[in-house]
Amino acid sequence: MSKNDEFYTVRGYQLLNQEHKLLTSGMEDYLEMIYRNMETEGYMRINILSKLLNVKPASATKMVQKLAVLGLVDYHKYGIIFLTEKGKKYGKFLLERHKVIEKFLSNIGITENLLSETELIEHSISNNTMVNIDLLNKFFEKHPDILEEYRKFKELSERGSIEAGINCD
């Protein structure tokens, strides 16, 4: 990661990381979804995948071909999609990471767009950050009273001040 104290753009970090990062965010989305379906159905097909991810079949084909080249899925033209051992391991990691973020957001009181929030954040965090957020989740689980206190704190804060709210969306 070159210099740690220097700024880069999002694209800049992508370019820096793409050497030692196996998958792009997009590939992660596909692999995670394939893993989900493997768990429930035992297999995956292009048109199921494309419906689940709200993309066109042509887009799904392109990505699955990339995953195949990387040895993450077992796949031949017009065929059924399975995960390789490597793909399963990676998919399991992705799904767990997803759950860690979702749990965290849920803990701090996010209810609206919980899924999309999670989907966007999960690609941005390092392994180390995931581990730490997971630790925080576990900490709250062990001390429900503390989580309860945070919720009260939140209540008060929201009740007390009509949030100034910077309108930048």
Place this chain on the structure above:
Amino acid sequence: MSKNDEFYTVRGYQLLNQEHKLLTSGMEDYLEMIYRNMETEGYMRINILSKLLNVKPASATKMVQKLAVLGLVDYHKYGIIFLTEKGKKYGKFLLERHKVIEKFLSNIGITENLLSETELIEHSISNNTMVNIDLLNKFFEKHPDILEEYRKFKELSERGSIEAGINCD
């Protein structure tokens, strides 16, 4: 945000959001950095900006032109870059959001690559999530004992188990 319970790819969310979201992640990076320099130096130039963000001047020009079209910077060919009122307001928001994320990561014990972690995450969170993470930061500030307890919990967890660590980077 269309259907809340449906999955999309990262790119899919981008495409969905680009209607009601003013800036791309890239533009946010540039605007945030211009804002930083306005605070310290009072102005910005293309080559300063490009050095600060580790991009080539040509890339900075392109983005600043986009920000000008959106009415966020006051800028003419070969000239000095200033922020408009709209740009200042938005930049202030971006810098605050950055600080909120950085503080949160720091709280949960992230020290390595803190800057890059922050830079990547900040673009992914909604206003609502930012407000809630800020609330969590404030909660910890009000209850340093709780943060201390989390740190001890973390210590123990790290000491106790040689983290299994899924090797997916």
Place this chain on the structure above:
DNA sequence: CATGAAATTTAGCGGAGGCTAAATTTTTTA
């Protein structure tokens, strides 16, 4: 004020990951 240096812009390319349209393969059904 002319000339070289520095700063900036323009033009055009590349990769990621969408899309459509058209071609191809597989499956269904009569």
Place this chain on the structure above:
DNA sequence: TAAAAAATTTAGCCTCCGCTAAATTTCATG
């Protein structure tokens, strides 16, 4: 089993945001 339908792939285009190379403008210096 042949024709229609459904699924999949290929080809080619678009946007974002990097890049390089070349053109242009501004600045500095004698």
